[in-house]
Amino acid sequence: MSTITSTIQSGASRELRNHVSVGQTVRNSFSMAYRGLLKVRRTPEQLIDVTLQPIIFTVMFTFIFGGAIAGNVASYLPLLIPGILVQTVITTSVVTGVQLREDMDKGVFDRFKSLPIARIAPLAGALLADTVRYTIATTITFVVGFILGYRPEGGIGFVVLAGLLVIVCAWALSWIFAFFGVIARSASSVQGISFLVLFPLTFLSNAFVPSDTMPDWLQWFVNINPVSHLVSAVRDLANLGTVGSDFWLALLGAAVVVMIFAPLTVRAYMRKA
Amino acid sequence: MATSSDWAVEATGLVKIFGDNRAVDGVDLRVRTGSVYGVLGPNGAGKTTVIRMLATLLRPDAGHATVFGHDVQHEAQIVRQLIGVTGQYASVDETLSATENLVLFSRLNGLGRAESRAKANELLEEFGLTAAAKRPLKNFSGGMRRRLDLAASLISQPPLIFLDEPTTGLDPRTRSQMWDTIRRLVSTGSTVLLTTQYLDEADQLADRIAVIDTGRVVAEGTADELKSSVGKSSLQLRLVNPADRDDAVRAIRSVLGVDVTLSPEAARITAPMQDPDRITDLLVALREQNISLTELAVQKPTLDEVFLTLTGHGVETDAATQPDASETPKGRVNA
Ligand SMILES: Nc1ncnc2c1ncn2[C@@H]1O[C@H](COP(=O)(O)OP(=O)(O)O)[C@@H](O)[C@H]1O
Ligand SMILES: [Mg+2]
Numbered sequence: 164m165s166t167i168t169s170t171i172q173s174g175a176s177r178e179l180r181n182h183v184s185v186g187q188t189v190r191n192s193f194s195m196a197y198r199g200l201l202k203v204r205r206t207p208e209q210l211i212d213v214t215l216q217p218i219i220f221t222v223m224f225t226f227i228f229g230g231a232i233a234g235n236v237a238s239y240l241p242l243l244i245p246g247i248l249v250q251t252v253i254t255t256s257v258v259t260g261v262q263l264r265e266d267m268d269k270g271v272f273d274r275f276k277s278l279p280i281a282r283i284a285p286l287a288g289a290l291l292a293d294t295v296r297y298t299i300a301t302t303i304t305f306v307v308g309f310i311l312g313y314r315p316e317g318g319i320g321f322v323v324l325a326g327l328l329v330i331v332c333a334w335a336l337s338w339i340f341a342f343f344g345v346i347a348r349s350a351s352s353v354q355g356i357s358f359l360v361l362f363p364l365t366f367l368s369n370a371f372v373p374s375d376t377m378p379d380w381l382q383w384f385v386n387i388n389p390v391s392h393l394v395s396a397v398r399d400l401a402n403l404g405t406v407g408s409d410f411w412l413a414l415l416g417a418a419v420v421v422m423i424f425a426p427l428t429v430r431a432y433m434r435k436a
Numbered sequence: 437m438a439t440s441s442d443w444a445v446e447a448t449g450l451v452k453i454f455g456d457n458r459a460v461d462g463v464d465l466r467v468r469t470g471s472v473y474g475v476l477g478p479n480g481a482g483k484t485t486v487i488r489m490l491a492t493l494l495r496p497d498a499g500h501a502t503v504f505g506h507d508v509q510h511e512a513q514i515v516r517q518l519i520g521v522t523g524q525y526a527s528v529d530e531t532l533s534a535t536e537n538l539v540l541f542s543r544l545n546g547l548g549r550a551e552s553r554a555k556a557n558e559l560l561e562e563f564g565l566t567a568a569a570k571r572p573l574k575n576f577s578g579g580m581r582r583r584l585d586l587a588a589s590l591i592s593q594p595p596l597i598f599l600d601e602p603t604t605g606l607d608p609r610t611r612s613q614m615w616d617t618i619r620r621l622v623s624t625g626s627t628v629l630l631t632t633q634y635l636d637e638a639d640q641l642a643d644r645i646a647v648i649d650t651g652r653v654v655a656e657g658t659a660d661e662l663k664s665s666v667g668k669s670s671l672q673l674r675l676v677n678p679a680d681r682d683d684a685v686r687a688i689r690s691v692l693g694v695d696v697t698l699s700p701e702a703a704r705i706t707a708p709m710q711d712p713d714r715i716t717d718l719l720v721a722l723r724e725q726n727i728s729l730t731e732l733a734v735q736k737p738t739l740d741e742v743f744l745t746l747t748g749h750g751v752e753t754d755a756a757t758q759p760d761a762s763e764t765p766k767g768r769v770n771a
Contacts (some may be wrong), residue, residue: 179518181512181514182513184717191544194543194544195544197540198529202529202531205531205532205533270526271528274491274523274528274541275544277521278541278545279516284544367584411493
């Protein structure tokens with residue numbers, strides 16, 4: 164049977180609905196996430212930041228700071244790997260916003276907007292697909308750490324839990340960058356604003372060095388910085404196998420970010436979409 | 437009186453303002469169900485903006501439009517179930533292959549996994565893209581991209597299809613293939629609203645045409661109505677021997693009954709052509725008098741002439757910078 168030669172049902176006789184069900188929204192979002200994964204497969208160079216960066220940063224930081232900060236490399240790894248992990252994965256979440264902006268400027272977005280799908284699906288799909296990137300970055304960081312001699316005391320179960328915590332928090336943060344992506348004029352400006360937010364968050368934290376050698380004012384910021392709590396939580400999980408208050412604080416921080424930025428992003432996105 | 441289902445599109449007073457540019461400035465359109473409607477205008481006339489408003493992609497600043505009786509703003513999701521949109525700039529995903537695109541859009545249209553695959557294959561076959569199905573779109577020609585774009589618009593078999601400049605930039609062969617495809621679409625009962633910069637394209641495909649200029653509809657009617665408002669085609673002759681000129685002019689006067697225009701070098705004769713059938717008589721008369729021709733051409737009215745007649749000004753870029761643009765035979769407006 165041929166599509167173009169079969170008769171088309173008239174517009175007046177069709178059964179139509181003006182709203183989208185929750186089930187359809189979920190299905191549409193997964194279809195859009197599937198598209199994100201196909202794109203990655205077609206352009207594997209997109210994965211450079213989640214593959215090479217963890218490798219280079221882990222090796223570089225280990226040998227540059229290892230001796231100075233912890234006396235030797237082996238005793239620096241339990242401090243460093245969680246820090247590098249958090250830093251890499253969070254940096255990766257910036258890409259969500261940049262790619263969203265690029266995508267929204269493309270012709271294919273017009274088709275998404277003209278289809279009877281949930282309005283939110285392209286955004287939800289992009290955020291969903293990016294969790295795969297976070298997973299890759301997380302896995303690679305732990306593997307490189309292991310090769311360098313990192314043996315997390317917490318055991319594999321807690322390492323996986325730590326990885327999941329980082330992925331959840333990165334996903335939460337990606338809402339901030341998605342928001343920039345939706346409101347910015349160009350992809351490069353998204354990158355610019357995002358790094359402006361990102362650098363203080365990741366470097367003014369306990370990710371690479373213990374905070375007790377810092378001046379008081381800096382310690383104050385480092386101690387309230389949610390990234391520090393996330394790093395501490397990952398250290399507790401991976402190195403000690405404990406779930407401490409930092410774990411809950413990190414999750415709380417993630418929840419707050421999502422509660423603020425998800426509605427903002429969705430509102431701005433719907434206005435444009 | 438027509439009921440609402442007679443009209444695929446009814447728009448009144450559509451306005452879209454970008455900054456201080458009134459891109460669309462009070463457009464009314466009525467497209468009858470089952471017809472092909474052409475929106476004809478030069479670059480920047482507002483064609484794409486009109487389509488985007490009708491296709492729920494852009495909110496009108498004023499005015500009101502319905503698709504099969506459903507309001508494009510308040511019942512947008514219903515309208516989206518009734519339309520297919522093929523944008524001026526390919527609205528397919530450049531990073532994916534043709535199959536992946538069609539499967540994705542099928543999934544988004546609510547088809548299951550297997551159904552989507554079948555639908556994609558069927559459409560690829562239909563549009564002659566099977567051989568290129570797995571290749572990334574980057575290597576696709578303009579024509580292939582357009583075909584894929586159109587295929588993607590047909591997944592849900594929408595009763596109304598918007599085609600924004602479906603053949604701009606295509607070579608003549610691909611262009612006539614696209615015309616055939618559009619004709620087949622219409623024969624299945626689809627309503628088509630297409631935009632174009634080419635008078636002959638609107639002429640070939642559209643039942644009715646709206647001519648649009650700087651955001652306003654300046655004329656509306658059938659192709660014949662439009663053309664007769666512009667004047668008929670003209671006949672151009674070039675003689676082998678310029679000395680035959682006076683005889684040729686006399687023959688034209690007596691056979692066609694019209695006055696002619698002579699080009700400065702006098703080798704070319706231009707005559708307004710009312711009735712194409714009479715040309716045969718003229719050619720017989722010329723042969724009887726042993727007047728040989730090097731060239732015989734029929735020049736159709738160009739978009740430029742349509743514009744000149746309808747708006748009192750030519751198509752801006754052409755009229756200002758290329759005084760001889762009206763001599764291009766196809767009415768193509770330079771971008
Ligand atoms: N998104 C936009 N922002 C600002 N101006 C626009 C936008 N889209 C179109 N325009 C302007 O509106 C006018 C009509 O454009 P358009 O509808 O694309 O014309 P056409 O499709 O007939 O070539 C042009 O002057 C164009 O520059
Ligand atoms: Mg256009």
